[in-house]
Amino acid sequence: MARATLKDVAAAAGVSVSTASRALADNPAIAPATRDRVRACAADLDYQPNAQARALRSSRTSIIGLTVPSLVNPFFATMAHVIQQEASRHGLSTIISSTAEDPAQLATSLGTLASQQVDGILAVPYNGSDDAFTRLPMPVVLVDRELPDAGLPTIASDPRPGIDAAVAHLLERGHHHIGYLSGPMTTSTGVGRLAAFEEACGRHGVDKREIHHGGFDRAEGHQGTLDLLDRGVEAIIAGDSMMSVGALEACHARQVAIGRDLALIGFDDNSTMRLQASPVTVIDQNVADLGTRALHLLIDLMSGTSPPPAPTTPTTLIIRPSSDFTRRRHHRD
């Protein structure tokens, strides 16, 4: 007969797997009566927790901490949602702290999570914030952004495949004058995506390109788009989801017809990009994969196992009408 699982115990006790796990871990959030019922069912079924579950049981709080740079950025909102739901399936609670795209707030957030004795931390760092991580006694996994000198395990996406495909696609459709809304140089993603854009322009021979140095912020995307339009670009690639929304705002405000006057490519897929008269082509990061892999790596570290180094997730290009039109040239420059 198959060995009883935590799911069997939970079913027998009439509680969720999460509650059963926490009851067996003696988590104070579970009422004593529930705890005793779960334990009785576990004994009846001769339930034997596996090694990972034993390691998790010996942890102090069954809580993990997550810092995100923004709560209103749909990319990080989705990442937090994915991590929290997957953690719940593993009997872990998640507490989230926002650092508001402000490097100074990261140290405060990490200090708060550490003082709460969480069992592990998932963090989206800023360049130069290495020091904030040095005094943390629990396992840490970086997600989305890297800190090359910190020596911390990291789950991030590779911007190059998606950005390279975006530039090739624009040229193929006749959009030769390309503007790029760059993120801040205080983040590895801002730096890495700009480098990927420059690299792709070099590889594909784009000779007319414009860079607007912005930030991961709607207002920056809005202002940068007006700036790039004034410089006469035929296409714009936005370097993150917030600037993508700002670019849409600017085009609506100035009545620029996306998919006819301007080819627009956003970063990260979300409903705002899809629900346009001319749905927006995006460079997609597969946020569900990023969040899930980061959580699983953290759980491995919390269980004391040494997982193999994780490869990056490639970005992909999702082509939609905002850029998928051919620009006819009336004259050569």
Add this chain to the structure above:
Amino acid sequence: MARATLKDVAAAAGVSVSTASRALADNPAIAPATRDRVRACAADLDYQPNAQARALRSSRTSIIGLTVPSLVNPFFATMAHVIQQEASRHGLSTIISSTAEDPAQLATSLGTLASQQVDGILAVPYNGSDDAFTRLPMPVVLVDRELPDAGLPTIASDPRPGIDAAVAHLLERGHHHIGYLSGPMTTSTGVGRLAAFEEACGRHGVDKREIHHGGFDRAEGHQGTLDLLDRGVEAIIAGDSMMSVGALEACHARQVAIGRDLALIGFDDNSTMRLQASPVTVIDQNVADLGTRALHLLIDLMSGTSPPPAPTTPTTLIIRPSSDFTRRRHHRD
């Protein structure tokens, strides 16, 4: 001469107000050197904390907890952002837990926050979740949704003014057959908004109305919109922000021209609603006001002061092209 404030101490020590507050409160997240520098500056300036600050200083963690029903719902994302930023200005850190629109997860989230000994909790409850609040030893303020029998202080908006104005506006423009996407009856907002819609229909004499009983979820809004369109409605009012996005999805998928074939009114203002070919009329809740007032009420309770009962925030109607067109009748029914 004016008395030195916490801001003056922070400026003298070259740290943020948040850091200064936590340094004076002996919060372990602050490095000892920083703490000593802040204290020296406070002594130099003869800084005297006021009563509220003294009460906060004696609290245990300088952390508040917040439960939200969803991280991907832009209404709650904005609320969490507003609360976290305002808490930071008061020297408090915020830890956030999502309950994923699942009443069963609320008890777990509250248990987690309680086990973390936060100084106070802001929570968005579900109907029937009264029990989950009975064993909490710290001040609690409910926000957005009510629990009439729990006797807890609550900051919520009044759906009636906005919904009444929406129905009156639709009739005035000639949209007489009105569909409503209702939220779940497991929330006070779902119940209250449906009642407000029924009341407005009665008051203004709407004789053709259709109700779709959905949930606070994009897929429900999508399915419900298809259902209401099949029933021949001329106008749709969505009962929350997630169903508003779902309604947009359904209209895009079925190529229904919003602002010409269908009058659409969403709930809660956000960029997806504004960035449409036909920008969407919304019933707005003033989320910044809700979040700020809930936090200030919690801080008052944490400081031991008894604030006056808080009035509700009225909803308002923001009219945009999605509904602001006149329907001509070719024949009378």
